[in-house]
Amino acid sequence: MLKVQEIRELIKLVDQSNIDEFVYESEGSKIKMKKNAVETITVSQPQQVAIPAVQPQQVAEPVAVQVVQSAPTQPVQEVVKEDTSNLHKITSPMVGTFYQSPSPDADVYVKPGSKVTKDSVVCIVEAMKLFNEIEAEVNGEIVEILVKDGQLVEYGQPLFLVKPE
Structure with a gap:
């Protein structure tokens, strides 16, 4: 406020x-x-x-604003989205704060390209001052990290995409 x-x-x-x-x-x-x-x-x-309110001493004339849209000078490139249907999503089991490492000065648990097993810890989700280790759930390779370090996450929100082995 x-x-x-x-x-x-x-x-x-x-x-x-x-x-x-x-x-x-x-x-x-x-x-x-x-x-x-x-x-x-x-x-x-x-x-x-x-x-x-402070009384204005002099009210200015209204100003007209004109919005001009110009045609793009470069051709628009289409973004091809990769098929993620064969990838496993590791989701957040709770509402909390996502952390990629056990402490601010430590290395991250995983990054894209990291190999993981079912029991591998991939991140921490902090909820009410409790740090909950999240495991990979499958054997495979981390393809993408979908959230940023320190970001609030919701229950069921996808955190990682894993290519299963």
């Missing part, structure tokens, strides 16, 4: 600009400012806060 001083600075910036309306949304909070409308600016979140 923005602090009162930051909101005041936003009010000044909107007042000095040519825009008539400004909307800011972040983490469930919403700030909406209008120059030629209501005399108050409201911040909506679980609790309402009203801040008096």
Whole structure:
């Protein structure tokens, strides 16, 4: 949530600009400012806060904006997607944070091209301060890592593609 001083600075910036309306949304909070409308600016979140608006001294003329689309100068290349139907997906057994290594300064468990067995640990999913080792479930080769280190993952979300042996 923005602090009162930051909101005041936003009010000044909107007042000095040519825009008539400004909307800011972040983490469930919403700030909406209008120059030629209501005399108050409201911040909506679980609790309402009203801040008096700064009266503009001079309202600028509306500015017309024109969007021009140009034809592409280079031919569009088609992306050929590889058939992944024969690949095994290692999925997350829980909601948590994905980590590729046991600690920040350690090597990753696996990378594309790594050979794995059913019992090989491929990553860690942290849930509620518990670090859960995720195993490969099949013998094969890691083809692709589908998530980034430190990314939040959902239950059942694919983490790796493995080419079974």
